[in-house]
Amino acid sequence: MEGHRQLLLVLLSFGAFAIIHLVQAQSDQQGFISLDCGLPANESPYTEPVTGLVFSSDVDFISTGLRGEAGDDNTYTYRQYKDLRYFPDGIRNCYNLKVEQGINYLIRAGFGYGNYDGLNVYPKFDLHVGPNMWIAVDLEFSNDDEIIYMTKSNLLQICLVKTGSTIPMISTLELRPLRNDSYMTQFGPLNLIYRRAYTSNSTGVIRYPDDVFDRKWSRYDWLETDVNTTLNVRSFSPFQVPEAVSRSGIISKNATKPLLRFLLSLDDDSDRVNVYFHFAEIQALRANDTREFDIELENNVIKSAYSPTMLQSDTVYNLSPQKCSSGLCYLDLVRTPRDLSNNSFTGEVPEFLANMKSLSNINLNWNDLTSPLPKVFQDREKNGLKLTRPSIFNQTKRFTYSEVVTLTDNFERVLGEGGFGVVYHGSLSGTQPIAVKLLSPSSVQGYKEFKAEVELLLRVHHVNLVSLVGYCDEESHLALLYEYAPNGDLKQHLSGERGGSALKWSSRLKIVVETAQGLEYLHTGCKPPMVHRDVKTTNILLDEHFQAKLADFGLSRSFPIGGETHVSTAVAGTAGYLDPEYYRTNRLNEKSDVYSFGIVLLEIITSRPVIQQTREKPHIAAWVGYMLTKGDIENLVDPRLNKEDYEPASVWKALEIAMSCVNPSSEKRPTMSQVTNELKQCLTLDNSKRGGIREDMGSRSSVEMSTSFTTEIAPKAR
Incomplete structure (x- = not known):
C-alpha cells in the first residue's frame, strides 16, 4: 500500500438502482472470525442477540494489553462494543x-471508547495489516474501519500502533471471507469509504443475517422520492445484494431532472476510488417506457445507455481506480435521450435522421450498422448535434506492432497462455481494459486461423460473443485485441481455481443460457451460418457483470445452407469436447457445436473433469450415462451446490438437455434454438422454488437418455 491509497466507495439502491461492493460467502458463518476484544474467557463464546453472530474472546490471539469496559449492556446496540482491550505498553501490539x-x-x-479511562480524550493511533499501513484511526470521527485484503499466508497480523500520547484500544475485530472474483483491484487492499443503502429499515443498519457477508449497510438519507417493492429481487452474480437492501431505493422527485448526482469527499487528493454501483428495476414500467441512463464518475462514462433489469440486481463499476479533482468525486446518473441504441439495426445509417432538426441527440451504440456515416451527420455535429457512434467494440481497427507494445505496457501483465501464444492485459487510452492475444511464431494456430478469426469477428456482433477491438498483422507480428473479461473463464470457476464459494446453480444456469444464445446466433443469425468447433468451458469468458462471452473463433467455419447439410473438413477441436461423429466422418455441421455444448452443460452440473481415467467411465458423458443406469442421480450433482439454493427439477431438466445434446447420432441432437428454449424453462423451474413448487429430482424417469458413448476417441487437444 505504497504511494496513494486505493479506496472503495459503496452506496446502494436508488428506486431502480443501487451502489455497493459485494461478494459471496456462506450463510452459516463459515470462515468468520468474530472477536470480542477484552471479553473474559469464562464468558466466551456467546451469540450476539441482534445479529445471531457468535463472538469469542480475543485471549487466544494476543498476549498483550489490558481489559476494559466502555459501558453496560444497554450502552451499545451490539454486545461486542461493551468490552475493549487497550495497550498502554509498547508501540506496536x-x-x-x-x-x-x-x-x-x-x-x-470496531471501537467503543465510552470514556472508559475517564480522560474523555478520543484516542488516535494507526492500524496496520501485516507490514502495511491500513488507516490512521481517530475515534472522534469513526467507530469502525474496514479494509478488503488478500492474505499472503496462513497467518495474518492486525496491529495497533501508537503514534502520539493517547493509548490505542479496540472493541471488536471481525474477518469475513469474500469471493476473489467479486471485484479486481490493481493496487492491492481497498479501504472502505462508504457503504450506503436507500432503505426504509427502521434500525438504519442492515447486516448479518440479511447480508450473508455481514457487511454493514447504513441508511442513506436523500432528498428524493423513496420507492420499494415486496417482490423478490434476485442476483445471478457474485455481487449479491441483500434483498433487504435491493427492495428499496429512490427516484428523482423531479421527473424532468436530467441526473442524480452524488458527491464524495476524500481525505487525500492522491486517493483513487473504485465505485461499485448495484442496480435493480423495482418499479413496473409502462409498456412504452424505458429507464436508461449513463453512469459517470468524474465525467468519465463507466457505462453508457444502461437499463436496470426487472427484479434482478446487477453491478456496474470502474475497472481502473479513478483519481478525483481537489479531493471531491462527482458520481452522476445521467438520463439518456430517446435514442436508437441496442436495437440490432443493420445496414447503412439513413441520411434523413440527420435532417430531422428536432433531433439534438442520436445514440447509435450496439447496433450492427455498416459503412461510414454519411457526411451530413458530420455537418450536423459541427452545428451542435450530439452523436454517439457505435462503441469501440464495433469499430475494429488495425494496430501497428509498436501500438500493441504501448497498449500492453511492453507486455507487462500476462493473462494466460495456450498453443497460440500468450494473452496479455492491455488498455486503450489508459481507461478501457482489453485482452491482447499475441501469436507466437511457432503457434499451431498459425496465420490461417488468425485470419479466419479476424474475418469472422469483423462480421458478427452479439452480446454473448467476445468482441474484437482490433488486430495487428505486421510482418511476423500477429495479434488480436479483444474486450477484456475480468472474471476469467468458466473453467476457473467450476474448478475452484479463482477461490471463494462455488457458483450457485442460478448463476450457472444464467451463464449457460447466455452461452447457448451466442451459439444460436452463430448457427441461425449469421449469413452464412457458422460452426464454432471449439466450444469448451475455457472458451466461455465472464465479463465484469458475469455475463457469458463465447471466445476463440480461430477454428470456426461456415457451413452450407440450402440443400447441403454439412461440410467436409479436417477434424479440429479439443479432446473430450469433440463430436465423435464428426471425428469419424470429417462431416461438420452445427450439431457438432451442440455436442460440445452438451459436454459443457455436464461440466456445469457435475463440476467433474471431462476426462478422468480413474473413474468407472473416463469420459464425462459415458460416466453420467453409467450413473444414470445405476439410478445414482444424487452423486451426479456438484456436491458444493447447496440443496436449499436450487430446484431439483431444474437440475434434472438440465441433465436431460445435456444428454440429448451428446447423443452419438447428430440427427437425434436438438438444435441450439431448441436447447436455448429448454434451458430458459430450467430457469423458470428454478425460479419456482421461491414460489414453493418443488419436484423430486429422483421421481422422473420417463425421458429417454442416451447412455451409450464411444470413448476410444482421443484427438490431440489444442
Missing part, C-alpha cells in the same frame, strides 16, 4: 490470526 491463504477478507475493526 498485534493480533495473530489463522486464515486461509490467498483469500480476500473483509476485515473490520
